Amino acid sequence: MKTLDKMVCLVDGEHYLPVTKAAIDTLNSLEHIDIVAIVFIGGTEKLRTDDPDSYSKMMGLPVHFGKDENEIPYSLIEEMIKQYDADIVMDLSDEPVLDYTKRFKIASKVLSLGIPYKGPDFQFDPLTLYEVVRKPSLKILGTGKRIGKTAVSSFASRIIDKNGYEPCVVAMGRGGPAEPEIVHGNQIEITPEFLMEQSDKGVHAASDHWEDALMSRVLTIGCRRCGGGMGGDVFMTNMKKGAELANENDCKFVIFEGSGAAIPPIKTNKHIVLIGANQPLINIENFFGPFRIQLGDLVIITMCEEPMASPEKVKEIEKIIAKVNSTASIISTIFRPKPLGDISGKNVLFATTAPDGIKEVLVNHLQDNYNCNVVGITSHLSNRPLLQEDINKYIDKADVMLTELKAAAVDVATKDSLDAGLEVVYCDNIPIAIDDTYPDISESIINLVDAAIDDFNNFY
Numbered sequence: 001m002k003t004l005d006k007m008v009c010l011v012d013g014e015h016y017l018p019v020t021k022a023a024i025d026t027l028n029s030l031e032h033i034d035i036v037a038i039v040f041i042g043g044t045e046k047l048r049t050d051d052p053d054s055y056s057k058m059m060g061l062p063v064h065f066g067k068d069e070n071e072i073p074y075s076l077i078e079e080m081i082k083q084y085d086a087d088i089v090m091d092l093s094d095e096p097v098l099d100y101t102k103r104f105k106i107a108s109k110v111l112s113l114g115i116p117y118k119g120p121d122f123q124f125d126p127l128t129l130y131e132v133v134r135k136p137s138l139k140i141l142g143t144g145k146r147i148g149k150t151a152v153s154s155f156a157s158r159i160i161d162k163n164g165y166e167p168c169v170v171a172m173g174r175g176g177p178a179e180p181e182i183v184h185g186n187q188i189e190i191t192p193e194f195l196m197e198q199s200d201k202g203v204h205a206a207s208d209h210w211e212d213a214l215m216s217r218v219l220t221i222g223c224r225r226c227g228g229g230m231g232g233d234v235f236m237t238n239m240k241k242g243a244e245l246a247n248e249n250d251c252k253f254v255i256f257e258g259s260g261a262a263i264p265p266i267k268t269n270k271h272i273v274l275i276g277a278n279q280p281l282i283n284i285e286n287f288f289g290p291f292r293i294q295l296g297d298l299v300i301i302t303m304c305e306e307p308m309a310s311p312e313k314v315k316e317i318e319k320i321i322a323k324v325n326s327t328a329s330i331i332s333t334i335f336r337p338k339p340l341g342d343i344s345g346k347n348v349l350f351a352t353t354a355p356d357g358i359k360e361v362l363v364n365h366l367q368d369n370y371n372c373n374v375v376g377i378t379s380h381l382s383n384r385p386l387l388q389e390d391i392n393k394y395i396d397k398a399d400v401m402l403t404e405l406k407a408a409a410v411d412v413a414t415k416d417s418l419d420a421g422l423e424v425v426y427c428d429n430i431p432i433a434i435d436d437t438y439p440d441i442s443e444s445i446i447n448l449v450d451a452a453i454d455d456f457n458n459f460y
């Protein structure tokens, strides 16, 4: 049975008023729709009156106008949703009043108020947010794949753990398990041989929860997800079950980690949003980039160095974030590799998913800081045939396989190396602020955790 939807309609002056009125009457005649307000969003070509009273009289419903007829009244739309406690916004406007960018901006505002935004051939739905966590929590989400959510999540959980908050991480991924899987990263030793055993069982042993468990040594819960909508909702996930497991387990703070640009469908107290400086500006500034940015209490921009991004591009991204979300702290960062084992004096083959253009920087960092000799590097960890070629090329010269725990790290890199008698050492990626004008990353994370705990205590 359909419930009654309180609807706010967006109309313009490019439509002849009787045409708009006919559409409004059609909608209002449907039993499940109750139009509570109309917002006039611009356009003058067929507009005979811009007097709200006479327009409202003609429509037989309250019509609200913005202050400037040449601007889309975004705030007025938000106000009307709140004032009328609307359930849905229906867009009866079109070009030239609205273009794609303006429509995405309206969509972002409507979705962040938790209701759908609908037009003749589209509907965007708000995020699914299950209210299941019974502990203070935060989520880490991002604007794309491989922009550093796992690296930052591992870094954050280590800091949070070190400061005595007893965290656990619930991660979802497209290679995650059918049932949420608990990994006691704080208790078990995750060796290459152990990961091989997992991989031999047919599971994705480089999935994010294994990486989190290995890098941060805290309890992690691995979940799966399939599909990712434009606003970040997923088609299918077992993360709600994962959250319920976190409730039952021995931890006091929960970190939910997104996958690609998909957002954990769990209501949390605070949000860290990650943006890759390598991503096209259009995806950060347009579409549902701003929707994600506005969720952030802390926004971390990753990969803020050449060749991924020029200093000018990083500044531009910072400007976009500050415009969309003036209250969030922003930290621009780079990643540097940190081996989890001793590689000093060794000949190293390094396997990574980092872009080719940064290879030399990574090799120099490893050689300068870990007293090793990098005999080969492959950036093809996520392309099995090319990875195999690179491994064949260098394996005879190496004593150690140093690899990120991602993609084909276990089933190819670890397997080949163990077979060839090499030692396998896994490698973390550490976020570092690009200069000291930015807030300290660790301090910012701890402040956010404290704020999440306050928020949780106020609510309960």
Ligand SMILES: Nc1ncnc2c1ncn2[C@@H]1O[C@H](COP(=O)(O)OP(=O)(O)OP(=O)(O)O)[C@@H](O)[C@H]1O
Residues within 6 Å of the ligand: 142, 144, 145, 146, 147, 148, 149, 150, 151, 152, 208, 258, 259, 260, 261, 303, 308, 334, 335, 336, 337, 352, 353, 354, 355, 358, 404, 406, 429
């Ligand atoms: N200096 C660097 N410059 C650019 N990229 C780097 C650098 N160092 C590491 N990287 C890459 O950054 C990426 C971080 O990956 P990570 O798994 O943390 O991202 P993610 O957002 O969690 O991805 P997913 O959506 O798969 O969960 C890796 O591909 C890593 O190789």
Ligand SMILES: O=C(O)[C@@H](COP(=O)(O)O)OP(=O)(O)O
Residues within 6 Å of the ligand: 145, 172, 173, 174, 175, 176, 204, 206, 207, 208, 209, 258, 259, 260, 405, 406, 407, 408
């Ligand atoms: O399955 C997972 O855990 C992650 C990461 O897998 P790797 O790419 O690290 O293997 O995939 P995603 O979140 O991008 O869907």
